[in-house]
């Protein structure tokens with residue numbers, strides 16, 4: 123199993139998409155870091171971003187972990203579907219014909235990648251924020267002072283989103299449908315469902331991830347409005363874990379019998 | 384003794400398509416076995432079932448008596464290259480092999496060894512996206528050889544290879560088999576395969592059409608023919624007629640029907656006729672293949688139709 127995991131790690135390190143995603147994380151989070159530092163002084167920009175002019179708007183904007191989670195989902199999907207897309211699944215399964223083990227190794231590697239993306243996000247986004255504040259170029263918002271409290275939850279959510287991506291990939295196998303359905307669900311379907319049926323929304327991946335942030339999220343400081351209905355943090359972990367594991371198992375079960383042609 | 388490769392009552396249905404139909408055959412060590420049949424005959428599907436990639440609808444496909452998935456060390460047992468077996472375009476040749484070597488606990492030195500063997504040593508650190516079809520075939524062959532397997536399964540390996548590559552592969556397979564190992568190689572081009580294989584398993588419409596040694600298959604040839612290229616056509620026709628061998632001129636060749644090179648050769652030698660080229664049975668081989676496979680199309684997507692040039696002199 124260790125060898126299989128090492129091989130899967132090698133595979134994601136040796137394709138450019140992994141590094142592009144890491145680059146996207148660094149660029150977007152530093153971009154937001156700069157916004158935080160400068161936007162409050164630029165009235166026009168602030169009004170453009172948040173017309174309502176909420177005094178705490180930047181806390182909502184600056185949630186770089188949302189990016190980490192979304193990209194962790196993408197990495198998870200790519201780890202599985204890339205094999206079908208480039209037909210490397212044949213050599214992979216020739217070397218290790220026990221398909222459940224291959225999926226298990228991919229889950230481990232996806233978790234590692236999710237965590238790495240989360241750490242990169244924290245370092246690049248928050249690091250830049252601190253740097254700007256320290257050099258007197260910005261104001262320290264709630265984000266910078268309290269972020270340490272929610273960091274574990276956000277990192278955990280990135281890990282779990284990567285597992286969820288592997289599950290989606292294992293089930294759908296085809297890259298574009300898996301990416302589109304995963305992203306559409308998180309970005310479009312989930313906010314609608316959450317808005318209309320908050321009790322159902324709690325169990326959706328994004329809201330479950332929010333639950334991981336614990337009291338900080340409930341207080342409304344992160345991700346907007348204080349009216350969030352969320353599961354307890356451990357409930358969020360379980361729900362996200364279930365997405366990853368249930369989808370992966372379902373995917374593996376169908377893969378176990380499906381034909382690789 | 385269990386055969387290294389054994390297919391028994393193997394059947395595969397894809398929806399309405401019956402791709403493989405109650406197929407049984409075994410493959411012996413120490414010989415190159417050609418797995419032949421026109422496009423769509425079910426060759427790739429059969430090989431994929433042998434390798435645990437496609438689940439049979441019925442029957443069994445066994446390696447050393449067990450399903451591929453139960454092999455303790457698959458990479459050291461079977462090396463396989465399948466059609467549509469892929470290489471990630473962004474990955475270098477070396478990293479493509481490292482992924483498999485890592486899983487199978489194979490040392491990095493072996494990677495350089497197999498890359499050298501297939502003539503890719505200089506391209507080891509180039510991304511495979513820039514490789515030609517032939518180079519990707521070689522890389523996949525290198526991947527199959529990583530574990531130093533005793534069984535080699537190659538699906539249409541000649542595709543994309545240049546003539547030198549094909550000649551090299553032929554020698555390689557012959558050498559591999561001569562060490563007592565097992566070679567199963569599929570092809571839809573009989574003429575090409577006939578120069579490499581000892582045994583044949585011929586498939587048509589998913590069913591076994593013929594099995595045996597290439598020689599025995601040739602014996603069955605319905606029409607034996609010897610073709611002679613000579614500047615002395617007119618005289619050769621006379622001489623052969625006198626010897627009771629009816630012959631006809633076909634272009635710049637003389638075709639002797641129902642004859643063997645062994646019979647025609649001495650007659651020409653006795654009459655001191657200059658011969659530039661003599662081939663035998665090439666036509667009958669193609670005809671036989673055609674008959675066995677019930678006249679299905681032999682168009683290859685990349686190459687010319689099967690009725691290509693006759694094999695070189697001295698080869699049946």
Ligand SMILES: Nc1ncnc2c1ncn2[C@@H]1O[C@H](COP(=O)(O)OP(=O)(O)O)[C@@H](O)[C@H]1O
Pocket residue numbers: 381383397400401402420421422423424425426427428429
């Ligand atoms: N995944 C698949 N789904 C449906 N039909 C398939 C699939 N794979 C192969 N076939 C069909 O099975 C038959 C045998 O195909 P194949 O094994 O690829 O033949 P060959 O390798 O001899 O050219 C063909 O009719 C082909 O269209």
Ligand SMILES: [Mg+2]
Pocket residue numbers: 423426427428466538539
């Ligand atoms: Mg084929």
